[in-house]
Amino acid sequence: MAIVLKGAKLFDGTGKDIITDGVVVIGDDGKIDQVGKRQDVSPIKYDEVSYYDLNGQFLMPGLIDAHIHIGLQGMPDTYQENYICETSRAVRSVKEMEATLQAGFTTVRNCGTANKIDFSVKEGVENGWINGPRILTSGEILSTTCSGTEYFENLYRIADGYDEFKKASREQLKFGADFLKVMATGAIMNPGGIPGAEQTDIKELKAIVEEATKLEKKVAAHAHGAQGIKNAVQAGAYTIEHASLVDDEALSMMVDHNIYVVPTLTVGYLVLKYANEINVPRFMIDKTRQIRTVRVNSIKRALESGVRIAMGSDAGVSPYNYHGNNALELVIYVNEGLMSPTEAILSATKVAAEACDIASEVGTIEKGKIADMIVVDGNPLEDIEVLLNKDNIRKVIKDGKIVKNLDKESPCSIPQLTPYMEEDFPKV
Numbered sequence: 001m002a003i004v005l006k007g008a009k010l011f012d013g014t015g016k017d018i019i020t021d022g023v024v025v026i027g028d029d030g031k032i033d034q035v036g037k038r039q040d041v042s043p044i045k046y047d048e049v050s051y052y053d054l055n056g057q058f059l060m061p062g063l064i065d066a067h068i069h070i071g072l073q074g075m076p077d078t079y080q081e082n083y084i085c086e087t088s089r090a091v092r093s094v095k096e097m098e099a100t101l102q103a104g105f106t107t108v109r110n111c112g113t114a115n116k117i118d119f120s121v122k123e124g125v126e127n128g129w130i131n132g133p134r135i136l137t138s139g140e141i142l143s144t145t146c147s148g149t150e151y152f153e154n155l156y157r158i159a160d161g162y163d164e165f166k167k168a169s170r171e172q173l174k175f176g177a178d179f180l181k182v183m184a185t186g187a188i189m190n191p192g193g194i195p196g197a198e199q200t201d202i203k204e205l206k207a208i209v210e211e212a213t214k215l216e217k218k219v220a221a222h223a224h225g226a227q228g229i230k231n232a233v234q235a236g237a238y239t240i241e242h243a244s245l246v247d248d249e250a251l252s253m254m255v256d257h258n259i260y261v262v263p264t265l266t267v268g269y270l271v272l273k274y275a276n277e278i279n280v281p282r283f284m285i286d287k288t289r290q291i292r293t294v295r296v297n298s299i300k301r302a303l304e305s306g307v308r309i310a311m312g313s314d315a316g317v318s319p320y321n322y323h324g325n326n327a328l329e330l331v332i333y334v335n336e337g338l339m340s341p342t343e344a345i346l347s348a349t350k351v352a353a354e355a356c357d358i359a360s361e362v363g364t365i366e367k368g369k370i371a372d373m374i375v376v377d378g379n380p381l382e383d384i385e386v387l388l389n390k391d392n393i394r395k396v397i398k399d400g401k402i403v404k405n406l407d408k409e410s411p412c413s414i415p416q417l418t419p420y421m422e423e424d425f426p427k428v
Protein backbone atom coordinates (compact mmCIF):
# COMPACT_ATOMS: atom_id res chain seq x y z
CA MET A 1 0.00 0.00 0.00
CA ALA A 2 1.25 3.48 -0.87
CA ILE A 3 1.49 6.14 1.83
CA VAL A 4 1.04 9.89 1.58
CA LEU A 5 2.42 12.03 4.40
CA LYS A 6 1.13 15.58 4.24
CA GLY A 7 1.34 18.72 6.34
CA ALA A 8 4.95 18.02 7.26
CA LYS A 9 7.64 20.38 8.33
CA LEU A 10 10.01 18.63 5.95
CA PHE A 11 13.79 18.42 6.38
CA ASP A 12 14.94 16.18 3.55
CA GLY A 13 18.60 16.01 4.66
CA THR A 14 20.02 17.27 1.36
CA GLY A 15 20.93 20.67 2.73
CA LYS A 16 17.89 22.45 1.28
CA ASP A 17 15.69 24.69 3.44
CA ILE A 18 12.84 23.22 5.44
CA ILE A 19 9.61 22.92 3.46
CA THR A 20 6.55 23.83 5.46
CA ASP A 21 3.41 21.95 4.41
CA GLY A 22 5.62 19.37 2.73
CA VAL A 23 4.37 16.14 1.18
CA VAL A 24 6.08 12.78 0.74
CA VAL A 25 4.51 10.06 -1.38
CA ILE A 26 5.82 6.56 -0.68
CA GLY A 27 5.14 4.04 -3.41
CA ASP A 28 3.92 0.52 -2.78
CA ASP A 29 7.49 -0.65 -3.44
CA GLY A 30 8.62 1.13 -0.24
CA LYS A 31 10.52 3.80 -2.16
CA ILE A 32 9.99 7.53 -2.22
CA ASP A 33 7.93 8.44 -5.25
CA GLN A 34 7.44 12.16 -4.71
CA VAL A 35 8.72 14.73 -2.25
CA GLY A 36 8.15 18.45 -2.14
CA LYS A 37 5.72 21.25 -1.55
CA ARG A 38 2.07 20.34 -1.52
CA GLN A 39 1.27 22.37 -4.63
CA ASP A 40 4.02 20.59 -6.58
CA VAL A 41 2.80 17.05 -5.96
CA SER A 42 1.48 15.23 -9.03
CA PRO A 43 -1.65 13.06 -8.99
CA ILE A 44 -1.29 9.87 -6.96
CA LYS A 45 -0.89 6.86 -9.24
CA TYR A 46 -1.57 4.12 -6.68
CA ASP A 47 -4.91 2.35 -6.14
CA GLU A 48 -4.52 1.78 -2.42
CA VAL A 49 -3.24 4.71 -0.41
CA SER A 50 -3.06 5.56 3.30
CA TYR A 51 -3.04 9.28 4.04
CA TYR A 52 -1.44 10.74 7.15
CA ASP A 53 -1.80 14.37 8.14
CA LEU A 54 1.26 15.32 10.19
CA ASN A 55 -0.24 18.67 11.24
CA GLY A 56 3.11 20.46 11.10
CA GLN A 57 5.18 17.77 12.79
CA PHE A 58 8.86 17.50 11.81
CA LEU A 59 9.64 14.91 9.12
CA MET A 60 13.27 13.93 8.54
CA PRO A 61 15.37 11.00 7.30
CA GLY A 62 15.66 8.00 9.61
CA LEU A 63 18.71 8.23 11.87
CA ILE A 64 21.78 6.07 11.21
CA ASP A 65 24.26 4.99 13.89
CA ALA A 66 27.50 4.03 12.13
CA HIS A 67 29.05 2.27 15.13
CA ILE A 68 27.28 0.00 17.61
CA HIS A 69 27.94 -3.42 19.15
CA ILE A 70 25.09 -5.91 19.00
CA GLY A 71 25.40 -8.48 21.79
CA LEU A 72 26.92 -6.09 24.32
CA GLN A 73 24.47 -4.33 26.61
CA GLY A 74 26.36 -1.45 28.22
CA MET A 75 26.62 -3.17 31.60
CA PRO A 76 28.26 -0.94 34.25
CA ASP A 77 31.05 -3.53 34.67
CA THR A 78 31.51 -4.58 31.06
CA TYR A 79 33.54 -7.66 32.02
CA GLN A 80 30.28 -9.15 33.33
CA GLU A 81 29.24 -9.60 29.69
CA ASN A 82 31.48 -12.66 29.64
CA TYR A 83 29.16 -14.46 32.07
CA ILE A 84 26.20 -14.28 29.70
CA CYS A 85 26.05 -17.00 27.09
CA GLU A 86 25.82 -16.15 23.42
CA THR A 87 22.27 -17.40 22.97
CA SER A 88 21.09 -15.23 25.86
CA ARG A 89 22.91 -12.29 24.36
CA ALA A 90 21.16 -12.89 21.06
CA VAL A 91 17.77 -12.94 22.79
CA ARG A 92 18.64 -9.74 24.66
CA SER A 93 19.65 -8.17 21.35
CA VAL A 94 16.09 -8.53 20.06
CA LYS A 95 14.83 -6.07 22.66
CA GLU A 96 17.82 -3.80 22.15
CA MET A 97 17.35 -3.59 18.39
CA GLU A 98 13.64 -2.91 18.87
CA ALA A 99 14.52 -0.09 21.29
CA THR A 100 16.96 1.29 18.73
CA LEU A 101 14.29 1.42 16.04
CA GLN A 102 11.77 2.96 18.45
CA ALA A 103 14.36 5.70 19.11
CA GLY A 104 14.30 6.64 15.42
CA PHE A 105 17.37 4.78 14.22
CA THR A 106 16.40 2.98 11.03
CA THR A 107 19.93 1.77 10.21
CA VAL A 108 22.85 0.64 12.36
CA ARG A 109 26.34 -0.46 11.40
CA ASN A 110 27.48 -3.15 13.81
CA CYS A 111 31.22 -2.85 14.43
CA GLY A 112 31.88 -6.22 16.02
CA THR A 113 29.96 -8.93 17.84
CA ALA A 114 31.07 -11.98 19.80
CA ASN A 115 30.60 -15.29 18.02
CA LYS A 116 29.00 -13.64 14.98
CA ILE A 117 25.53 -13.37 16.56
CA ASP A 118 24.96 -10.13 14.62
CA PHE A 119 24.33 -12.24 11.52
CA SER A 120 21.43 -14.00 13.26
CA VAL A 121 19.99 -10.76 14.63
CA LYS A 122 20.15 -9.25 11.14
CA GLU A 123 18.42 -12.33 9.74
CA GLY A 124 15.71 -11.87 12.38
CA VAL A 125 15.07 -8.29 11.26
CA GLU A 126 15.06 -9.16 7.57
CA ASN A 127 12.60 -12.02 8.14
CA GLY A 128 10.29 -9.86 10.23
CA TRP A 129 10.89 -11.77 13.48
CA ILE A 130 12.32 -8.60 15.03
CA ASN A 131 10.97 -5.05 14.60
CA GLY A 132 14.48 -3.64 14.36
CA PRO A 133 16.60 -1.36 12.19
CA ARG A 134 18.43 -2.26 9.00
CA ILE A 135 21.65 -3.86 10.22
CA LEU A 136 25.04 -3.84 8.54
CA THR A 137 27.20 -6.58 9.99
CA SER A 138 30.93 -7.11 10.41
CA GLY A 139 30.97 -10.33 12.44
CA GLU A 140 33.96 -10.59 14.76
CA ILE A 141 36.59 -7.88 15.04
CA LEU A 142 39.89 -8.75 13.34
CA SER A 143 42.82 -8.27 15.71
CA THR A 144 46.43 -9.30 16.20
CA THR A 145 47.53 -11.26 19.26
CA CYS A 146 47.73 -8.50 21.85
CA SER A 147 46.95 -7.64 25.41
CA GLY A 148 43.35 -6.75 26.10
CA THR A 149 41.47 -8.94 23.63
CA GLU A 150 40.70 -11.43 26.41
CA TYR A 151 38.54 -8.80 28.10
CA PHE A 152 35.61 -9.34 25.71
CA GLU A 153 35.68 -13.07 25.09
CA ASN A 154 35.01 -14.22 21.53
CA LEU A 155 34.59 -10.65 20.29
CA TYR A 156 37.90 -10.72 18.44
CA ARG A 157 39.09 -13.05 15.68
CA ILE A 158 42.80 -13.22 16.38
CA ALA A 159 45.16 -13.37 13.41
CA ASP A 160 48.83 -12.64 12.84
CA GLY A 161 50.52 -12.06 9.52
CA TYR A 162 49.21 -11.48 6.01
CA ASP A 163 47.90 -14.99 5.39
CA GLU A 164 46.06 -15.31 8.68
CA PHE A 165 44.32 -11.97 8.16
CA LYS A 166 43.28 -13.13 4.68
CA LYS A 167 41.66 -16.20 6.20
CA ALA A 168 40.08 -14.33 9.10
CA SER A 169 38.61 -11.79 6.67
CA ARG A 170 37.25 -14.52 4.42
CA GLU A 171 35.57 -16.16 7.41
CA GLN A 172 33.57 -13.04 8.23
CA LEU A 173 32.71 -12.47 4.56
CA LYS A 174 31.61 -16.09 4.16
CA PHE A 175 29.03 -15.52 6.89
CA GLY A 176 27.78 -12.44 5.04
CA ALA A 177 29.68 -9.55 6.62
CA ASP A 178 28.66 -6.26 5.01
CA PHE A 179 32.05 -4.77 5.92
CA LEU A 180 35.11 -5.74 7.95
CA LYS A 181 36.28 -4.24 11.23
CA VAL A 182 39.91 -4.29 12.34
CA MET A 183 41.86 -3.08 15.37
CA ALA A 184 44.61 -0.90 13.91
CA THR A 185 45.60 0.33 17.40
CA GLY A 186 45.01 -0.55 21.03
CA ALA A 187 41.73 0.18 22.78
CA ILE A 188 40.52 2.19 25.77
CA MET A 189 37.75 -0.15 26.88
CA ASN A 190 39.96 -3.07 27.84
CA PRO A 191 42.63 -2.96 30.55
CA GLY A 192 45.59 -4.06 28.42
CA GLY A 193 45.02 -1.88 25.39
CA ILE A 194 47.32 1.06 24.70
CA PRO A 195 45.23 3.44 22.57
CA GLY A 196 48.18 5.16 20.92
CA ALA A 197 50.01 1.95 20.04
CA GLU A 198 49.93 0.43 16.57
CA GLN A 199 48.65 -3.13 16.44
CA THR A 200 48.00 -4.35 12.91
CA ASP A 201 50.80 -3.85 10.36
CA ILE A 202 50.13 -2.17 7.03
CA LYS A 203 50.67 -5.50 5.27
CA GLU A 204 48.06 -7.15 7.50
CA LEU A 205 45.65 -4.25 7.00
CA LYS A 206 46.11 -4.58 3.25
CA ALA A 207 45.18 -8.25 3.43
CA ILE A 208 41.83 -7.26 4.96
CA VAL A 209 41.17 -4.48 2.45
CA GLU A 210 42.02 -6.81 -0.46
CA GLU A 211 39.51 -9.41 0.69
CA ALA A 212 36.77 -6.83 1.32
CA THR A 213 37.39 -5.14 -2.03
CA LYS A 214 36.91 -8.40 -3.93
CA LEU A 215 33.29 -8.32 -2.78
CA GLU A 216 32.97 -4.52 -3.15
CA LYS A 217 32.91 -4.08 0.60
CA LYS A 218 34.67 -1.61 2.89
CA VAL A 219 36.90 -1.75 5.94
CA ALA A 220 36.36 0.10 9.19
CA ALA A 221 39.54 0.56 11.21
CA HIS A 222 39.52 1.13 14.95
CA ALA A 223 42.39 3.62 15.38
CA HIS A 224 43.10 5.98 18.24
CA GLY A 225 46.79 6.78 17.66
CA ALA A 226 48.08 8.87 14.74
CA GLN A 227 50.40 6.21 13.30
CA GLY A 228 47.65 3.59 13.39
CA ILE A 229 45.34 6.01 11.58
CA LYS A 230 47.98 6.59 8.89
CA ASN A 231 48.57 2.85 8.47
CA ALA A 232 44.86 2.22 8.04
CA VAL A 233 44.42 5.05 5.55
CA GLN A 234 47.45 3.91 3.57
CA ALA A 235 46.14 0.35 3.47
CA GLY A 236 42.79 1.51 2.07
CA ALA A 237 40.41 1.62 5.05
CA TYR A 238 37.16 3.51 4.38
CA THR A 239 36.29 4.73 7.88
CA ILE A 240 38.42 5.47 10.94
CA GLU A 241 36.69 4.68 14.22
CA HIS A 242 37.53 7.10 17.08
CA ALA A 243 40.56 8.99 15.65
CA SER A 244 41.37 10.18 19.17
CA LEU A 245 45.03 11.19 18.86
CA VAL A 246 45.36 12.78 15.43
CA ASP A 247 48.31 14.77 14.15
CA ASP A 248 48.49 17.12 11.16
CA GLU A 249 49.76 14.42 8.81
CA ALA A 250 46.97 12.00 9.78
CA LEU A 251 44.38 14.75 9.26
CA SER A 252 45.64 15.66 5.80
CA MET A 253 45.85 11.98 4.81
CA MET A 254 42.23 11.49 5.87
CA VAL A 255 41.14 14.52 3.82
CA ASP A 256 43.12 13.36 0.77
CA HIS A 257 41.63 9.85 0.94
CA ASN A 258 38.03 10.98 1.62
CA ILE A 259 37.98 9.13 4.92
CA TYR A 260 35.00 9.26 7.27
CA VAL A 261 35.69 9.47 11.00
CA VAL A 262 33.26 8.00 13.52
CA PRO A 263 33.93 9.69 16.90
CA THR A 264 31.97 7.62 19.50
CA LEU A 265 32.25 10.33 22.18
CA THR A 266 29.36 8.83 24.16
CA VAL A 267 31.74 6.27 25.65
CA GLY A 268 33.94 8.74 27.53
CA TYR A 269 31.02 10.99 28.42
CA LEU A 270 29.20 8.19 30.22
CA VAL A 271 32.32 6.74 31.88
CA LEU A 272 33.00 10.13 33.47
CA LYS A 273 29.33 10.74 34.27
CA TYR A 274 29.15 7.45 36.18
CA ALA A 275 32.75 7.48 37.48
CA ASN A 276 31.54 7.36 41.09
CA GLU A 277 29.39 4.29 40.55
CA ILE A 278 31.00 1.28 42.18
CA ASN A 279 30.83 -1.06 39.20
CA VAL A 280 32.55 1.06 36.56
CA PRO A 281 36.06 -0.42 36.11
CA ARG A 282 38.82 1.78 37.53
CA PHE A 283 41.09 1.39 34.49
CA MET A 284 38.34 2.78 32.24
CA ILE A 285 37.91 5.86 34.39
CA ASP A 286 41.68 6.47 34.51
CA LYS A 287 42.20 5.98 30.78
CA THR A 288 39.18 8.12 29.94
CA ARG A 289 40.38 10.97 32.17
CA GLN A 290 43.75 10.91 30.42
CA ILE A 291 42.35 11.02 26.91
CA ARG A 292 38.92 12.71 27.07
CA THR A 293 39.88 16.31 26.34
CA VAL A 294 42.29 15.40 23.57
CA ARG A 295 39.65 13.12 22.00
CA VAL A 296 37.12 15.91 21.74
CA ASN A 297 39.82 18.25 20.47
CA SER A 298 40.87 15.74 17.80
CA ILE A 299 37.34 15.66 16.41
CA LYS A 300 37.29 19.45 16.44
CA ARG A 301 40.56 19.51 14.48
CA ALA A 302 39.22 16.90 12.07
CA LEU A 303 36.13 19.00 11.38
CA GLU A 304 38.23 22.12 10.87
CA SER A 305 40.45 20.20 8.44
CA GLY A 306 37.47 19.13 6.38
CA VAL A 307 37.27 15.49 7.49
CA ARG A 308 33.70 14.21 7.29
CA ILE A 309 32.28 13.02 10.59
CA ALA A 310 29.69 10.23 10.69
CA MET A 311 27.75 9.70 13.90
CA GLY A 312 28.54 6.58 15.91
CA SER A 313 27.73 5.94 19.56
CA ASP A 314 29.56 2.66 20.31
CA ALA A 315 26.30 1.54 21.97
CA GLY A 316 26.77 -1.58 24.08
CA VAL A 317 30.55 -1.52 24.47
CA SER A 318 30.92 0.75 27.50
CA PRO A 319 29.23 1.31 30.88
CA TYR A 320 25.68 2.71 30.72
CA ASN A 321 25.93 3.03 26.92
CA TYR A 322 22.57 1.42 26.26
CA HIS A 323 21.06 0.61 22.88
CA GLY A 324 18.22 3.00 22.18
CA ASN A 325 19.98 5.99 23.73
CA ASN A 326 22.10 6.44 20.60
CA ALA A 327 20.99 10.06 20.06
CA LEU A 328 23.06 11.10 23.06
CA GLU A 329 26.04 11.13 20.69
CA LEU A 330 24.38 13.95 18.69
CA VAL A 331 23.69 15.94 21.84
CA ILE A 332 27.38 15.63 22.77
CA TYR A 333 28.47 16.95 19.35
CA VAL A 334 26.32 20.02 19.88
CA ASN A 335 27.07 20.57 23.57
CA GLU A 336 30.83 20.21 23.01
CA GLY A 337 30.59 22.96 20.38
CA LEU A 338 31.65 20.65 17.57
CA MET A 339 28.54 20.99 15.43
CA SER A 340 25.29 22.90 15.04
CA PRO A 341 22.15 20.78 15.51
CA THR A 342 21.71 20.70 11.72
CA GLU A 343 25.28 19.47 11.20
CA ALA A 344 24.82 16.86 13.92
CA ILE A 345 21.67 15.54 12.26
CA LEU A 346 23.41 15.41 8.87
CA SER A 347 26.21 13.38 10.52
CA ALA A 348 23.57 10.82 11.49
CA THR A 349 21.70 10.82 8.17
CA LYS A 350 23.37 11.83 4.91
CA VAL A 351 27.00 11.56 6.07
CA ALA A 352 26.43 8.36 8.06
CA ALA A 353 24.81 6.80 4.99
CA GLU A 354 27.91 7.70 2.98
CA ALA A 355 30.20 6.25 5.67
CA CYS A 356 28.14 3.05 5.66
CA ASP A 357 28.37 2.99 1.84
CA ILE A 358 24.58 2.97 1.44
CA ALA A 359 24.00 6.60 0.43
CA SER A 360 22.39 5.59 -2.86
CA GLU A 361 19.63 3.88 -0.85
CA VAL A 362 19.02 5.85 2.36
CA GLY A 363 20.15 8.92 4.32
CA THR A 364 18.03 11.58 2.63
CA ILE A 365 14.40 11.96 1.61
CA GLU A 366 14.75 11.97 -2.16
CA LYS A 367 12.83 10.40 -5.02
CA GLY A 368 13.94 6.82 -5.68
CA LYS A 369 15.47 6.19 -2.24
CA ILE A 370 14.13 3.71 0.27
CA ALA A 371 11.55 5.42 2.50
CA ASP A 372 13.31 5.49 5.87
CA MET A 373 12.13 8.49 7.85
CA ILE A 374 10.91 9.66 11.23
CA VAL A 375 8.23 12.07 12.42
CA VAL A 376 9.37 14.13 15.39
CA ASP A 377 7.38 16.21 17.84
CA GLY A 378 9.49 19.37 18.19
CA ASN A 379 12.21 20.80 15.99
CA PRO A 380 15.58 19.04 16.47
CA LEU A 381 17.27 21.68 14.29
CA GLU A 382 16.52 24.14 17.09
CA ASP A 383 16.85 21.77 20.04
CA ILE A 384 18.80 18.58 19.38
CA GLU A 385 17.74 17.15 22.75
CA VAL A 386 14.20 16.48 21.51
CA LEU A 387 15.70 13.37 19.87
CA LEU A 388 16.65 11.94 23.28
CA ASN A 389 13.04 11.35 24.28
CA LYS A 390 11.53 8.37 22.49
CA ASP A 391 8.04 9.83 23.02
CA ASN A 392 9.03 12.65 20.69
CA ILE A 393 9.69 10.12 17.92
CA ARG A 394 6.04 9.90 16.89
CA LYS A 395 6.38 7.76 13.79
CA VAL A 396 9.14 5.60 12.37
CA ILE A 397 8.96 4.54 8.74
CA LYS A 398 11.37 1.91 7.52
CA ASP A 399 11.42 0.35 4.05
CA GLY A 400 8.25 2.32 3.32
CA LYS A 401 6.31 0.75 6.19
CA ILE A 402 5.17 2.46 9.37
CA VAL A 403 6.89 0.46 12.10
CA LYS A 404 6.11 2.82 15.00
CA ASN A 405 3.13 5.11 15.34
CA LEU A 406 2.31 6.94 18.57
CA ASP A 407 -0.40 9.06 16.96
CA LYS A 408 -3.22 6.59 16.95
CA GLU A 409 -5.70 8.89 15.20
CA SER A 410 -3.83 8.36 11.97
CA PRO A 411 -3.98 7.13 9.31
CA CYS A 412 -6.80 9.37 8.25
CA SER A 413 -9.49 7.19 6.79
CA ILE A 414 -9.81 7.84 3.11
CA PRO A 415 -13.61 8.14 3.03
CA GLN A 416 -13.53 10.78 5.75
CA LEU A 417 -11.00 12.83 3.85
CA THR A 418 -12.07 12.02 0.34
CA PRO A 419 -13.32 15.47 -0.63
CA TYR A 420 -10.25 17.14 0.75
CA MET A 421 -7.71 14.57 -0.38
CA GLU A 422 -9.08 14.18 -3.87
CA GLU A 423 -8.93 17.88 -4.32
CA ASP A 424 -5.36 18.03 -3.11
CA PHE A 425 -4.01 14.76 -4.41
CA PRO A 426 -6.22 13.56 -7.26
CA LYS A 427 -5.53 10.08 -8.50
CA VAL A 428 -4.62 9.49 -12.13
Ligand SMILES: [Zn+2]
Pocket residue numbers: 067068069111314317
Ligand atom coordinates in the same frame (compact mmCIF):
# COMPACT_ATOMS: atom_id res chain seq x y z
ZN1 LIG B 1 33.32 -0.02 19.07
